[in-house]
Amino acid sequence: MQDRYAMPMQLRCGRHQLDLSYPRVMGILNVTPDSFSDGGRHNALDEAVYRAETMLAEGAAIIDIGGESTRPGASPVPLQEELDRVLPVVERLVSELDALVSLDTSRGEVMREAASRGAGMINDVRSLRWPGALEAAAMSGLPVCVMHMLGEPTDMQLAPHYEMPIEEAVAAFLETRIAECEAAGIRREQLVLDPGFGFGKRVEHNLRLLNRMQPLTDFGLPLLAGMSRKSMIGKVLARPVEERLSGGLALATMAVERGARIVRVHDVGPTVDAVNMTWAVLQEGTDA
Ligand code: 7PM
Numbered sequence: 001m002q003d004r005y006a007m008p009m010q011l012r013c014g015r016h017q018l019d020l021s022y023p024r025v026m027g028i029l030n031v032t033p034d035s036f037s038d039g040g041r042h043n044a045l046d047e048a049v050y051r052a053e054t055m056l057a058e059g060a061a062i063i064d065i066g067g068e069s070t071r072p073g074a075s076p077v078p079l080q081e082e083l084d085r086v087l088p089v090v091e092r093l094v095s096e097l098d099a100l101v102s103l104d105t106s107r108g109e110v111m112r113e114a115a116s117r118g119a120g121m122i123n124d125v126r127s128l129r130w131p132g133a134l135e136a137a138a139m140s141g142l143p144v145c146v147m148h149m150l151g152e153p154t155d156m157q158l159a160p161h162y163e164m165p166i167e168e169a170v171a172a173f174l175e176t177r178i179a180e181c182e183a184a185g186i187r188r189e190q191l192v193l194d195p196g197f198g199f200g201k202r203v204e205h206n207l208r209l210l211n212r213m214q215p216l217t218d219f220g221l222p223l224l225a226g227m228s229r230k231s232m233i234g235k236v237l238a239r240p241v242e243e244r245l246s247g248g249l250a251l252a253t254m255a256v257e258r259g260a261r262i263v264r265v266h267d268v269g270p271t272v273d274a275v276n277m278t279w280a281v282l283q284e285g286t287d288a
Contacts, residue, residue: 013120027055066104094118108136150200
């Protein structure tokens, strides 16, 4: 049997090269105005840089910078506000920490401006479906994370319903998005695929999708899984958001076992340990 864990994968992220021949952790850095309520010790920008520095020291390979616009029920922030929030953080993480920065955005303008400041990856939960995003991403030459979502963040959790098994719906969606990206000039090898946990899915959908995620590796592209602190953990374990770490580590472990090469999380240190431990097991006894 071909070793499904042995696919060689490298992303060219601008100045950085990202080796995905083993699983890596992406640390979440929210740069919303309310993300920095530390009593005014620092300004928001210093605080963001400090958080990123901590996550890198804990072993994060990528820092994912995002505004609040992708959260369920959220309405998009105005363009200028997103630029003002995000670009200064990109600039400092790149110049001071030489970090591999990913941008959680759906806007072509933000992608363009971030790329020119040294961002290394585009993470668009809308998979480049907003006007101008495909072109901007293609122009940047950066890797793009293509994620499944049913509906829009404003309505996606109202009553998600699928006419086929969730894993088939996700695979069909990703196949279409891959084709659109390639048609726009994005090289296939620069794509990362994401099942989109929590985006237009009920808890049973999310659990089944994780359990049946492994066939998504058949696209031959790296998989990203983002389940950190999400409501699927809250619902199964009856835990509030600040008590979801153990559940999240179990899910990260399972995602890696099923082929994920990037895990997007808030709690970088514990996740790096969980993922590295899982990987050590997978390395022994799989046919190379
Ligand atoms: C509330 C609910 C707040 C969900 C924030 C979120 C993903 C992502 C997000 C993901 C990729 C969060 C999410 N989730 N990008 N952005 N994959 N690629 O937990 O699963 O941060 S927003």
